[in-house]
Amino acid sequence: MNNSQITSLKEFQTTGYFLQENFISQTECDSLLQLIADYRQTNSVPKIYRNVKPIPLSYFVIDGKRIQSQIPEVQKLYETVNQVINNFTNKQLFPLQDIQVGCNINITEKGGTYRWHYDRNAITALLYLNKVDGGEIQLYPNYRITLPEAKFSRFQSVIDRVQQLSFFRQIFGKQIMIKPQPGLLLVMAGDKCLHSVRPVTEEKERINIVMAYDLPNANFVVKNQLNTYLYSSEKFDSKDPNYS
Template structure:
């Protein structure tokens, strides 16, 4: 995608569960905190592949504008780097939440991501990576991206996803293929079932 392509490496939740169980335990311990800040019955995702990840964004790497598939996303930075800031437009989505056709949600999301719309109607927050800094956001309602990482050091952070138990959808195979494999996709998998 122009402007902010998808460029990063990932250690997925299954690898974390078997190789770094302390991070998986930390993820589960954050549940009460996430419930308090969201005022909702949030739980870690049932899909272990995507529930908790470690993202490694190399020098020059970015992450495009997007919304998450889940209600709450928590990031914890493991290091400080130049660049690599997360840009967030809080609650900047006309969200149909499954009450309309996927093409309409795709079009609405495309429209609010236009630079002119963001500048006129949005309020951007930029958070710099710093070791131990935690960022929590309504992932499916806040438009967000990652600026290019500068210098030679990789940006490393833990990403933890929470959702209301009844809203969790395990049928996002196209999105998982896009995020966790090298296989090409023919269209944006955020809008396929």
């Protein structure tokens, strides 16, 4: 594991994100990919599909409850990255109390995508385990207009929907495109950076680990519906809970 390339705190505060290549080695990536493959041999992995416009949700997910009980190596990595982020930001951030959400493995097959969204939590780390064609993350750093003390209000959801519109993004945003690479770590202010995943264009699946952190006792009013929406393959008749 390599921590030497992490950028300055000032730069992160300005840009809202940082990238570190080779955070873990190819050998470590291969080991994690094998653990995930072994898990899939004996466990079903739910496919999530929500027909959201313009970019659907379409991916498989191993949630934090399964990771904690059956893939402890990934859980340990989640805790290690927490310390790296705390050392870098000089803050005391913690894994989310909601175990299901805190650490996930996302598996995206050919054609799979992930909708435009902001995260519910303050800091999100994405660790890529393999290289694929397509599957780039589209990122608008520090883009969100946030209402003080009203992060989950109806008015905030209206602002969020407007900011996601293509013409609005083209005029007011600056897009960063990040290609999947083994060992690449992306850390971002997930609740301020608008992001989505472009379609995977080859047969090989895109596999990455998603790790979420926040201040202690962070509260998310959309928790229950959003968890069903993002981590369960059961039918969901309502709109996206983030923006309903």
